[in-house]
Amino acid sequence: xxxxxxxxxxxxxxxxxxxxxxxxxxxxxxxxxxxxxxxxxxxxxxxxxxxxxxxxxxxxxxxxxxxxxxxxxxxxxxxxxxxxxxxxxxxxxxxxxxxxxxxxxxxxxxxxxxxxxxxxxxxxxxxxxxxxxxxxxxxxxxxxxxxxxxxxxxxxxxxxxxxxxxxxxxxxxxxxxxxxxxxxxxxxxxxxxxxxxxxxxxxxxxxxxxxxxxxxxxxxxxxxxxxxxxxxxxxxxxxxxxxxxxxxxxxxxxxxxxxxxxxxxxxxxxxxxxxxxxxxxxxxxxxxxxxxxxxxxxxxxxxxxxxxxxxxxxxxxxxxxxxxxxxxxxxxxxxxxxxxxxxxxxxxxxxxxxxxxxxxxxxxxxxxxxxxxxxxxx
Numbered sequence: 001x002x003x004x005x006x007x008x009x010x011x012x013x014x015x016x017x018x019x020x021x022x023x024x025x026x027x028x029x030x031x032x033x034x035x036x037x038x039x040x041x042x043x044x045x046x047x048x049x050x051x052x053x054x055x056x057x058x059x060x061x062x063x064x065x066x067x068x069x070x071x072x073x074x075x076x077x078x079x080x081x082x083x084x085x086x087x088x089x090x091x092x093x094x095x096x097x098x099x100x101x102x103x104x105x106x107x108x109x110x111x112x113x114x115x116x117x118x119x120x121x122x123x124x125x126x127x128x129x130x131x132x133x134x135x136x137x138x139x140x141x142x143x144x145x146x147x148x149x150x151x152x153x154x155x156x157x158x159x160x161x162x163x164x165x166x167x168x169x170x171x172x173x174x175x176x177x178x179x180x181x182x183x184x185x186x187x188x189x190x191x192x193x194x195x196x197x198x199x200x201x202x203x204x205x206x207x208x209x210x211x212x213x214x215x216x217x218x219x220x221x222x223x224x225x226x227x228x229x230x231x232x233x234x235x236x237x238x239x240x241x242x243x244x245x246x247x248x249x250x251x252x253x254x255x256x257x258x259x260x261x262x263x264x265x266x267x268x269x270x271x272x273x274x275x276x277x278x279x280x281x282x283x284x285x286x287x288x289x290x291x292x293x294x295x296x297x298x299x300x301x302x303x304x305x306x307x308x309x310x311x312x313x314x315x316x317x318x319x320x321x322x323x324x325x326x327x328x329x330x331x332x333x334x335x336x337x338x339x340x341x342x343x344x345x346x347x348x349x350x351x352x353x354x355x356x357x358x359x360x361x362x363x364x365x366x367x368x369x370x371x372x373x374x375x376x377x378x
Contacts, residue, residue, distance in 0.1 A: 030077040037068065038079050047189075051083045058199060060087055064192040066106050067178040069116065071186060075151070075290045075356060076256075078118050080177035087198055088168025091132075093374075095163030095204045098197040099147060100155045101176060106189035115320050118179035119150035119288065120194055124172055132167055133370060141275065146172070146209050147286050147362040151179055152312065152321030156286045157197075158364065159330045163204045165374070172196070181291065181319035206374065207283060208367040212270040212298070213360035214343050215245050215253035235266075238356050248272070259292065259349050259357045266359065267299075267344045274363075276337045282307065284364040285327035290357050291319050295346040298361060302339040319351075332366060 041047045042065075052063035067079040087094055103116040126144035130136055146164065149156060158164070166172075176192040216235035219225050223240050237244065237254035245253045253268075274280070282298075287310045289296055297309040313322040335341065345359035 030071075030073060034073065034077060034079045037070075038081075041066075041068065049081070051081070055087070058197060060085060060196040060198070062174065062194045063104070063109065064176055064194070066189045066191055067116075068189055069178060069180050069183075069186045071180070072182075072184050073118070073178060073180045075118055075179065075358070076177065078178035078180065080118075080175055081192075082173065082175040085172040085174055085196065086169060087166075087172075087196070091167045091169055092200070093165055093202075094168045095165050095199040095201060096146075096158075096196065097163045097199050098155070098157035098195075099149055100195040100197075101149045102154060102193050103178075104191050104193050106191055109191070109193070112190060114151065114154055115182065115315075116178050116180060116190055117149075117151050117154055117192065118177040119148055120174065120176040120192065121148045122146045122172055122174055122196070124166070125170070128170055129166060132170065133165075134373060135370065142211060142273070145211055145362070147364075148288050148360070149286070150288045150324075151291075152289070152324040153287055153326060156284075156326055157328070158207060158284050159328045161205055161330060162207050162283055162364075162366075163199060164209065164364070165204075165206050165370070206367040206370045207364040208370065210274060210363050210365065211360065212273040212343060212363055213255050213288075213358065214266055214268045214345055215247070215255050216257055216266065216268060217247070217251060218254050218257070220252050236354075243358075255360075256356060256358050258354045259347050260354055261349050261352060263346070263348045265344065265346050266357070267342050269340070269342045270298075271341055274335065274341060276335055278337055280335050280365040281332035282327075282335055282363060282365055283329055283332045285310070286362040287312075287324045287326065288358060288360040288362075289321070289324065289345065290355070291315075291321055292347050292349045292351075292355050293321075293345060293357065293359065294348050296359055296361070297344045298363070299342050299344045300335075300339055301342055306344075307333055307335065307341075314350075335365075 042049050047066045049065050054061040064081045101120040103112045123145050127139050130138045218235050218237050235257035238256045243256035247253050293312050298307040308327040310325045312324050349355050
């Protein structure tokens with residue numbers, strides 16, 4: 001076979017591969033497109049995967065790799081990056097006290113709009129963490145996410161005198177993701193700057209994190225059927241692969257669902273997520289919701305009152321969250337095993353199309369068991 005014929009065949013195969021790859025790419029959802037582009041940019045040397053790290057004055061600062069914003073990226077769709085964090089090189093006990101994230105210009109590193117921040121998750125290795133503190137019975141009890149910052153709540157601090165203890169040479173795993181709700185013709189690069197503040201004080205009170213979030217049932221045989229009977233409390237999930245859970249009785253629940261136009265209220269029990277054995281004293285809460293949420297409460301159904309309510313302010317004239325009120329209390333609020341608790345979320349979709357929604361809380365309780373263990377070691 002002549003070389004020219006071989007080259008023609010190869011050319012056709014390459015062309016078909018490019019066409020097939022293009023068709024495959026354009027059929028991907030936005031978040032998968034972002035993953036593919038980020039992977040290619042890194043492999044082609046367009047961007048460096050390395051983070052810029054600075055650790056001084058009890059602040060661990062990280063500047064992410066570049067994110068390319070080239071269109072609309074709704075919640076959990078934008079380019080993202082992850083990094084392992086080690087606060088020190090030894091096993092000295094440190095106290096996490098606050099978390100911060102801001103969007104910055106790619107070159108000047110100057111602050112830009114927070115509308116390009118989706119969320120920043122802070123995870124930990126629960127096996128190593130609890131083993132080092134001799135609390136092995138807690139391993140695997142819940143997803144090991146310490147907390148999360150997100151659009152509208154880009155800064156979060158524990159009340160004075162409290163913190164989350166961890167040995168300095170243990171690892172945190174930080175993932176930060178970009179966002180763009182309002183600029184369809186965007187074409188620029190940016191980064192995230194993430195700060196973790198910690199203390200070397202020895203007299204702080206320890207907090208433990210528990211995550212609670214709204215989970216709603218959906219029609220498993222036809223999950224995207226609409227309209228649904230409001231009396232069944234069913235939702236339409238955004239998708240059924242991610243953020244889908246089991247209620248313990250074989251029924252599927254979604255933590256990421258679609259909200260119709262107008263005002264609605266969503267609620268679900270969080271007793272199982274709280275896992276209260278006797279009583280717990282709540283001192284802080286970080287909130288994660290999506291645009292068009294207006295208010296979220298941790299509600300005590302037994303006492304018929306809210307433990308706390310976080311007011312949410314949306315942008316005017318564009319999509320986005322101006323602020324989400326955190327909960328913080330030095331005195332704390334008691335929660336009890338024999339009480340019934342739920343999260344209640346109010347939304348107001350002011351657009352003309354359906355939007356996506358989540359309602360999550362990262363709750364921080366005084367950890368008496370750990371405090372007793374730490375006191376014994378002094």
